[in-house]
Amino acid sequence: MVKEIERAGIPVVHICTVVPISLTVGANRIVPAIAIPHPLGNPALDASEEKSLRRKIVMNSLKALTTEVEGQTVFEE
Amino acid sequence: MSKKIVHYINQFFAGVGGEEKADIKPELKEGVIGPGMALNTALKGEGEIVATIICGDSYFNENVEEAKATILEMIKKYNPDLFIAGPAFNAGRYGVACGTIANAVQEELDIPVLTGMYIENPGADMFKKSLYIVETGNSAAAMRTAVPAMANLALKILKGEAIGSPEEDKYIARGIRKNYFAKERGSKRAVDMLMKKLKGEEFKTEYPMPDFDRVEPNPAVKDLTKAKIALVTSGGIVPKKNPDRIESSSASKYGKYDISGFNDLAEADHETAHGGYDPVYANIDPDRVLPVDVLRDLEKEGVIGELHKYFYTTVGNGTSVGNSKAFATEFAKELKADGVDAVILTST
Incomplete structure (x- = not known):
């Protein structure tokens, strides 16, 4: 899906936990996530901490979208 | 004497549980569990699974380095003649786990390895160049055809026999070219192919082009x-x-x-x-x-x-x-x- 969105001319960032799969699939902008069943959350945290964790990942993905890349790039925090 | 094999499976095939157990850490069990039983039978006494390692698919993929290190230690003490992972069919995390651990066993312990999965499993693309991956159907319903194919290749590896082409031994092509003597010279084969093409008949290329389906990144968002x-x-x-x-x-x-x-x-x-x-x-x-x-x-x-x-x-x-x-x-x-x-x- 990532590739078809990119092919349509829309920049896309892939937030995912298993980065090697994303690299194999061919995503260009990749942001690592927390865990498979909760990529943008952590049930061990309290609600406000969890939301700020989620915000951090989303902000990182926005950074990825506003960064010019040549080929596949993983945006670690 | 029968050769020693260590087998790797996930929590589901071990009968531990489904997704709610996908976070279990690696466990080592003596003997054979789940799909290993059918594999053992198919190996006809020439190879035997002596231990089974079970790991949750989510645990493996979220903690690759730790999982790898623990599992390598577990395998080491058996010093097996072969390591088999899966088959993983079309289960993505399981396929990636099978490929990752098999690759590590091959590289770091220098033990031959074998796994099995469906061609669309992301693990297949990641590891087909470095591993023998038997091509299976896309669900566990294909176990009946996967087991004999994996046992066949396992026996060849154990006995040190020459491995055939991907078609002969039912594994996913690794992109390795092997020299052989063809019955007819290249120019004749090429013309034959061309004739078939002109007639609209089916022909088989001797050199399929690799499929690089990459899409260039779009420019970044400006504002x-x-x-x-x-x-x-x-x-x-x-x-x-x-x-x-x-x-x-x-x-x-x-x-x-x-x-x-x-x-x-x-x-x-x-x-x-x-x-x-x-x-x-x-x-x-x-x-x-x-x-x-x-x-x-x-x-x-x-x-x-x-x-x-x-x-x-x-x-x-x-x-x-x-x-x-x-x-x-x-x-x-x-x-x-x-x-x-x-x-x-x-x-x-």
């Missing part, structure tokens, strides 16, 4: 504060009760849902339809997969221009590459027509 951002997910988030009945695996459709009335997704209004991960956390708070709450905040704060009115969703669980491509080709056109400037796609 976020004016950008319309859309959310897409393969994590199966849907309105409560899954109105379009998107399948929990091998999805045949995607959904498009209006989120203009939501500042935050909650247990009461959304859930996940995905059958390939433990749904508990996503069901309690769907924002953990589709971060609507944070994007609404960013919209209000003016960090982004706006959050697109609709999100698109499907279940990325054993869903074919063909279907996923078709879904996204279709909705990407809509996104474009709706003036979406960028997409955030989340996967579980």
Whole structure:
């Protein structure tokens, strides 16, 4: 899906936990996530901490979208 | 004397449990468990599984280095003649785990390895060049054909026999070229092929072109504060009760849902339809997969221009590459027509 969105001319960032799969699939902008069943959350945290964790990942993905890349790039925090 | 084999399987095939047990750490059991029994039988006493290592698929993929180190230690003390992982069929995390651990055993312990999976498993693309991966069907229903194929290759490796071509020994082509004497010279074979092509008959190339389907990255978003951002997910988030009945695996459709009335997704209004991960956390708070709450905040704060009115969703669980491509080709056109400037796609 990532590739078809990119092919349509829309920049896309892939937030995912298993980065090697994303690299194999061919995503260009990749942001690592927390865990498979909760990529943008952590049930061990309290609600406000969890939301700020989620915000951090989303902000990182926005950074990825506003960064010019040549080929596949993983945006670690 | 029969040769020693160590077998790797996931929590599901070990009978430990489904997704709720996908986070179990590696465990070592003496003897054979689950699919290993059929493999043992097919090895006809020439090879025997002496130990089975079980690991949760999520644990492995979320803790690759630790899992790898622990499992390598477990294998070392048996000093087996062969290591077999899977078969993983079309289970993505399982396939990646099988490929990763088999590759590590081959590289670091210098022990021959073998695994099996469906051609679309992401683990196949990642490891087909370095490993023998027997090509299996896409679900455990194909166990009956996978076991004899894996046993056949296992015996060849154990006995040090020459491995045949991918077609002969039913493994995924590794891209290795081997010299052999053909019956006819190249020029004749090429002309024969050309003649068949001209007649519209079927012919088989001797050198299939590799399939590099890469898409160049698009230019970055220039001004976020004016950008319309859309959310897409393969994590199966849907309105409560899954109105379009998107399948929990091998999805045949995607959904498009209006989120203009939501500042935050909650247990009461959304859930996940995905059958390939433990749904508990996503069901309690769907924002953990589709971060609507944070994007609404960013919209209000003016960090982004706006959050697109609709999100698109499907279940990325054993869903074919063909279907996923078709879904996204279709909705990407809509996104474009709706003036979406960028997409955030989340996967579980």
